[in-house]
Structures are given as C-alpha cells and as structure tokens.
Amino acid sequence: MAWAIIVHGGAHPVADDKIDASDRACGAAADAGAAILEKGGSALDAVEAAIRVLEDDPVFNAGYGSALNADGEVENDAAIMEGEKLAAGAVASIRGVRHPISAARKVMETEHVLLSGEGARRFAEQSGVELCDPTELIDEEQRREWEASKKTRGSDTVGAVAMDSRGVFAAGTSTGGLMHKRPGRIGDSPLVGLGLYADNSAGAVSMTGDGEMIMRMALAHRITNSMCNGIDADRASEEAIAAMERRVGGEAGCIAIDRHGQLGQAHNTSHMPTGWRTSEMASAAASVKKEH
Numbered sequence: 001m002a003w004a005i006i007v008h009g010g011a012h013p014v015a016d017d018k019i020d021a022s023d024r025a026c027g028a029a030a031d032a033g034a035a036i037l038e039k040g041g042s043a044l045d046a047v048e049a050a051i052r053v054l055e056d057d058p059v060f061n062a063g064y065g066s067a068l069n070a071d072g073e074v075e076n077d078a079a080i081m082e083g084e085k086l087a088a089g090a091v092a093s094i095r096g097v098r099h100p101i102s103a104a105r106k107v108m109e110t111e112h113v114l115l116s117g118e119g120a121r122r123f124a125e126q127s128g129v130e131l132c133d134p135t136e137l138i139d140e141e142q143r144r145e146w147e148a149s150k151k152t153r154g155s156d157t158v159g160a161v162a163m164d165s166r167g168v169f170a171a172g173t174s175t176g177g178l179m180h181k182r183p184g185r186i187g188d189s190p191l192v193g194l195g196l197y198a199d200n201s202a203g204a205v206s207m208t209g210d211g212e213m214i215m216r217m218a219l220a221h222r223i224t225n226s227m228c229n230g231i232d233a234d235r236a237s238e239e240a241i242a243a244m245e246r247r248v249g250g251e252a253g254c255i256a257i258d259r260h261g262q263l264g265q266a267h268n269t270s271h272m273p274t275g276w277r278t279s280e281m282a283s284a285a286a287s288v289k290k291e292h
C-alpha cells in the first residue's frame with residue numbers, strides 16, 4: 001500500500017542565503033522518514049526519525065540551534081501522536097535533552113501524555129534519552145540574534161506528518177518556541193489538538209507559527225475535523241490558516257496528510273520550508289514556500 005511523509009521547518013521568512021540549507025535539511029528529513037516507510041516501518045518511527053534530523057540542524061528552531069528565552073536559555077517543547085490508538089506523548093519547557101521528540105515518544109509509552117520542566121528531564125534521563133548540558137543546544141547565530149533584539153518574537157518550529165503502508169498516521173512537532181519568551185512559557189507545539197493531531201479516520205497535521213493564536217483556534221483539531229468531514233488536506237489547511245487570520249490574526253503554517261494519502265500545506269508567512277516524499281517518488285522534493 002502507498003505511504004507518504006511531509007516535514008516542515010517552520011513558518012517564517014527564509015533569507016536567500018538560507019534557502020539551500022533549508023531545502024537540503026527538509027529533503028534529508030523526509031528521506032530519513034521515507035527510508036523507514038519504504039521498508040514497511042511505522043509512521044510513528046518515520047516521524048521521530050525525520051524530526052531528529054531537523055532537531056540536529058541549527059538552521060531550524062528545534063533541538064540544537066533553538067531560540068533562547070528571556071534568560072538566554074533553551075527550553076524545548078515537543079510532541080508526537082499516532083492515529084490508530086490516538087496515543088500521544090509530549091514534553092514542555094524541557095532543558096538539556098538533545099532530541100526532545102524522542103523524550104516525547106518515551107512519554108507516549110507511559111500512562112501520561114505531557115510532562116514538563118525538571119520532571120520531564122528526569123523522566124528523559126530514566127528512559128535513556130540522550131541528555132546534554134543545556135548550553136550545548138545554543139548555536140552562536142541564535143545567540144547573536146538574541147543579543148541584537150530584546151523583543152519577544154516568533155521563531156519557527158519543525159514538524160512531520162506520515163502515513164505508513166498499513167494506513168496508520170502519525171504527527172510530530174518540536175520547537176525552542178519564541179525568542180525572548182518568558183521562562184516557563186509553553187506554546188502550541190506540545191499540545192495535542194492544538195499543535196498536532198493524528199486520527200486514522202481523518203489523517204494527521206502538524207502546525208508551526210504563533211503559538212498563542214494557534215492555541216486559541218485549536219487549529220490542528222480544526223484541520224483534522226475538516227479532513228474527517230471529507231475536505232482534502234490542502235483545502236482544510238488553507239481554510240484553517242485563513243480562519244485564524246480572520247478571527248485572531250497572527251502568522252502560522254501547517255502540513256497535513258488526509259486519509260486518502262493526499263498531502264496539503266498552508267502558510268500566511270512569506271516562507272515555510274517543507275520536504276516531502278511518497279511511495280511514488282525515488283527521492284524527496286523540497287521547497288521553501290508553497291507553490292500554488
């Protein structure tokens with residue numbers, strides 16, 4: 001049966017000198033997920049593998065190279081969900097974990113859905129997730145940007161959505177959140193139904209952008225609901241971003257796959273790097289903005 005994966009590197013302007021790096025990273029992430037899917041592996045494993053690639057690349061705000069909070073420290077949010085059992089796991093305001101998406105995956109295997117702060121880090125350590133000194137996640141370019149402006153501002157997020165050859169869906173998100181955010185601030189990314197959702201009867205979606213606006217609109221669930229009602233992934237994505245703009249304003253983007261395996265995306269920012277691959281394709285395609 002057919003499979004598909006799409007990843008994003010956040011809804012945000014991409015400078016000309018970052019286009020190649022964004023395309024390369026998104027293509028590599030989609031290929032990492034596809035390598036699992038083409039062998040009959042699960043959507044969940046594919047999403048985790050793809051997001052780990054994006055977390056390692058400082059061109060994106062997740063894992064290494066995350067945006068710094070008001071104290072100049074990295075606090076990460078991440079979540080993963082699968083659409084068969086509606087199982088989900090998430091971490092929020094976690095520090096000193098190299099791959100927050102893998103910590104979220106471990107939470108999914110417990111009786112809880114979301115762990116935060118020091119408790120989340122302790123759990124990650126007990127689960128064998130790779131820890132690091134929190135300062136090791138700081139990239140020099142992010143530090144320079146943080147020093148240049150003291151204003152809270154949107155950064156970006158990474159995400160992935162996949163459908164495997166059994167027809168199971170998964171979605172994931174990972175982010176450093178807003179630059180200069182208040183310590184302890186949690187965005188949409190680790191919140192099920194807001195920053196991501198997966199349900200085999202509809203498809204799956206991963207969000208990026210202004211977390212406070214995405215949360216107020218429950219955007220991931222809104223898109224899943226539209227797909228459940230037969231609206232294709234692309235139209236459901238476009239309608240949700242337009243509705244957010246109308247009701248609360250803000251900048252955001254999303255990627256989605258509907259239950260027929262159709263890929264969709266939308267963003268009201270100038271760019272949103274994406275990479276995608278389906279069982280029909282020999283290698284991943286990538287683009288820094290949606291081509292209409």
Ligand code: GLY
Pocket residue numbers: 156157175176177178186187188189207208209210211212
């Ligand atoms: N969408 C990421 C955040 O607001 O933290």
